[in-house]
Amino acid sequence: MSQYVTFTLGPNLYGVDVTRVLEALRSHTRTQVPLAPATVAGLVNLRGQVVLTIDLRTRLEMPPREGDVEPMMVVVQVDGEPVSLLVDEIGEVVEVGPGSFESPPDTLTGEVRQLILGAHKLENRLLLVLDVDEAAA
C-alpha cells in the first residue's frame, strides 16, 4: 500500500508520494526571478528559508490559473532541498494498493509523459501519480 498527498490542477487529480511531502500550505508572497525558466514561479520565504517555487500548471503545460484564484503550495523534498509546487487545491491523503495502478497510456506523449508515472484507478476518478523529481527539475 502506498499513500499519496493529492491535489488538483484544473480537472485532474494528482498524487505525490506522502514521504516526499514536507507540508502543504497557503501560498506566500513570491519574489520573481528574472531570466529564470518559465516554470520557476519565484522564491518564497518559508520561516526564514528561501524556497524555490515551481508552478505545476506551467510545468504540466496547462493554461494559467484564472486571475483571482489563489494557488496552494505543496512543499516537497528534492535532493535534500525543499521545493514548493504551486497547485490549485489540496485534497486528502489517499491510500491505494498496487493493484489499481496502471502505466500511462501510449497516447500520452511529449514532455508531460516524463512527469506522470502512471494512474491509480480510484472509484470515480483517476489519481495521476506525479514524478516529484522530474516535476521539480
Next chain:
Amino acid sequence: MGDIDDIVREFLVESYENLDQLDRDLVALEESPGSRQLLSSIFRTIHTIKGTSGFLAFSRLERVTHAGENLLVELRDGRRSMDQRTTDVLLALTDSVRDILGAIEGSGSEGSVEIDATIAAIEAVRADVPGATAAAPAAEAPAAAPVAEEAAEPVAEPAAQAEAAGPARKPARKVVARKVGAARAAGAADGDPAGGPDGEEGGSAVATLLDEPVAAPAPATGGPAGPGVPTVPAQRHAAEDVPAPAPAPAPAPAPVPAPAPAAPAAEPAPEEAGPGLRGAAETSIRVDVEVLDALMRQVGELVLARNQISRLAQGTDEPELTRSAQRLNLIAAELQEGVMKTRMQPIEHVWSKMPRIVRDLAAACQREVQLEMVGGDTELDRGLLEAVKDPLTHLVRNAVDHGIEPPADRVAAGKTPRGTLALRAYHAGGQVVVEVADDGRGIDPDKVAAAAVRKGLRTPEQVAGLGQADLLQLLFLPGFSTAEAVTKVSGRGVGMDVVRTKIEATGGTVEVESTVGQGTVWRLRIPLTLAIMPTLTVVCSGDVYAVPQVNLLELVAIDGQRDQSGIEFVHSSPVYRLRGELLPLVSLASVLQLPAAPAGGTGGAGDDEGEGAVVAVMQADGRRFGLLVDKVLSTEEIVVKPLSARLKSIGIYAGATVLGDGRVALILDVQSIARRSLAGEADALADEAQRRALADAAATSEVEQVLVAGIGGGRRVAMPLASVARLEHVQLQDVELVGGREVVQYRGTILPLARLDRVLGAYGEEEAAELLVVVYSHGNRSVGLVVHEIVDIVDDVVARHSDIEDTGLVGSTVLGGRVTELLDVRQAILAADAAFYDATISDETYAMAGALR
C-alpha cells in the same frame, strides 16, 4: 574517522599541526643552520610523534621517526651541521610521516606506507658523518658558545646556554626526552634539577599529544616528573600558539652557568609559572567547528529577525518597542561580532605551508627566492581561510615559476639574483586584503593581448581598444595561460580564471597590478565573513534586489526633472559624466530583461533613463560602471542563502536573502553583470562594418594567404591558400564527361572539374588547349577548379573586405591594387561535386551498409 578512538584522533590533529610547524622550521633552519631554537623545536616534534606512535603501537611510524630522531640528535648535539641534503632528508621524513598519518586517518591502521626508502636515506646521511663537523660540537660544548649565540639569538639564548652548560645536563635531557611516552615518563627519575627545565621539552611534547587522562599516569610512576604534570595542558597551549618554545618570561635570571634557569627561558619552571599557565588552560577550550558553524547560522537568523523587529519598530510610536528594538539591535550586533571572532583564524595557518612550497618550487625551477610574510596575524573567517588556500597557493606557485626570473636573468636586469616574494595581509575597508607580490619580470600587457588573440579569446580589434589595466584582466579569461611552455609547476590548465572563480565565490575580488621588469602584485580582497554580507538594497521594476557593498563605490542620484538628467549616449550605449569622465551605464532592468520602471518609462531605445533614477557606481574586474536602478532603499546586513543550482546557472544572482519585511530578495552578482554587459558594450562601440567583415571571414584570423587567379573577362578571384592541394595542368583532350559533368583521370581517381568562369558567369577568351586546375582536397576526395591563370599568392587583410558580392562570392577586396573577388570556395566545389563535404560521412554510411548486407 568514525572508528578511530579519541586518543588517536587527538594524536592525528596534534601531529598534523606539528608537521606544519616542522615544515616551517626545517625551511627556516636551512636559512639559519645554527639555530638551536629551531633544532629543538624540530627535535621535539619528531620526538613527540615517535613517543606517541610507540605508545599507540604504530610501529612503522615509530621506526621512521626513530631514524629521523637519531639524525636530529646528531644535529642538535652539534655533531653535524645542517646542509641541503640533510634538509631534503628531513623533509622527506615529514612527508613519510604525513603519509602514515593519512593512512591512519583513512583506515585506522598504518597500512603499508613505504618507509624503508626514507629510513635508508636518513641512514645514508648519517653514515657519512663528516669528520669535519665533529670539530664543531667540541667547540660549542665547552660553554664558550653562549657568547656567540647570545648575540645572534636573544630569544634562544638561555636555551643555548643550557645546552652549552655542560655535559652533566646531557643525560638528564635524554631521560626527560623519553618521558614523552607518558607511561615512560617515570624514567625522569633523574632528580637533577635540570629535569625540571628540560621537562619543558618532554613535557610540552607530552602535552601536544596526550590529553590529561593519558598524562595522568605519569606522576604515579615517577616522582620527579610530577612537577611537570600539572602544567601539561597549559604547555600544550603554549606549544600550539607559539612556534618557538619561548612564550614565558625567563623567570629566573640566575647566573648564566647555572643549569636550572637555562631551560626555564624556553619554558618557565613548572612551579613558578604554574598558576599563570594553568589559567591559560582554563580559559580556552577546543570546540568542534560544526558547533561554531551552527552558532553562526543561528546568529544569521537572529540578525534577520532583528531586521524585522527594527522594521516594525520604525512603523510605530511605541517608545517601549523602539527602545527594545534598539537594545536588540545592539545585542545582536555584539553577538554577531563575538561569534564571528570565534571563527577567526590568523591567515598564518594558510601561510605556514608556503615556505615549504616556495622552497621546493624554487629548487625545481632553479630560482632563488626570498619569502617575506607580513601580517600573518590578520584574522579571517575559518571557512574563508579554507576557500583562499588553493588560490593563494596557486598565486605563489605562479609567482615563483613565472614571476621571478632565473638568477642569471635577474643579474642581467640589474637586480639581485635572489628574488623576493612577499605575502602581505591587512585589513582595509571591512575586508581582508591579501597580496602576493614578486619583484620579478612583471607581465607584459602586449604579450597578454597577443596571447588572447592567438588563443581566439579576443579579436585584434577588441584588444586594440583596451588599456593596460584591461589587458591584464584578460589573464582571468578561461583558457588563458601565458606560460610559454607547460611546466611541471603551472600551466596545467588551472589558470587564473579558477583563482578568480574561487575568490569570487566567497564574495571577494582579485586584482592584478604589474610593471614590466619590476614585478607583479596580485591582490585578493576577501570579505571578513561568509555568512553575513553588507549590501545595498535597490528597487528595479518594483522588485527589491541586494547589491553587495564590496563592489559599490558611490551613489549618484539622477534628477529626473532636469532635461535628460545628464545621461548621454555613445551610439546606443548610455554613459554618464562623472566628474568629467564618461562612466558606462548598465541598466539593471535591461540586464534582467524587465520592463522599464513604470514611473520613468521614457523608453528611448530600450534604455530607461527614467525619472529620478539612481546610478550606483560599481567596481568589478578593475572596471567601473554605473548600475542604473530605479531607487535605492537602504543598506542592510543580510544573510546569504544559497540558491538552487538552477537559478545559480542564470549567472546573475549570487544568492538570495530574506529582508526585514520578510520578502525574499535576490543578491546580484555584480562581477557577472559587469562581464556580460561591459563586453557587450565594447562590441557596440566597435565599428559595425568591421564586425560584419570579421563575422564573414574566419572571425579569429586577421591575415590569411590567398591564391589570386584570373578567370577571364579581366576578373580575378581570390581563394584561401590553406585548402589548395596543388596546381595542375590538364590537356583539354583529357577531359571526359560523366553525366553532364567534366572530369579528368587524376592519379588513378576521377577528378571532377568546375570551371570557375562558368560558375561565376565570366565570359571572355577562347578556350585554351590546356586547362589550369586548382586541386582542392578534403579527406580522400578532391575537386579541380579550372581557372585561366594563376596571378599571385598574397596576404589578405580580412578587415579590409567589402561586402559587395554576387553569386558564388563572399565579398571583394583590393589585392595588388586591383579589385579581387573573394571566391566562395564551398559553393564552387559543390558545383563540381555536390557530395564533396559529406563525403566522409557517406563513405562511412556505405561501409556500414555494406557490412549489413
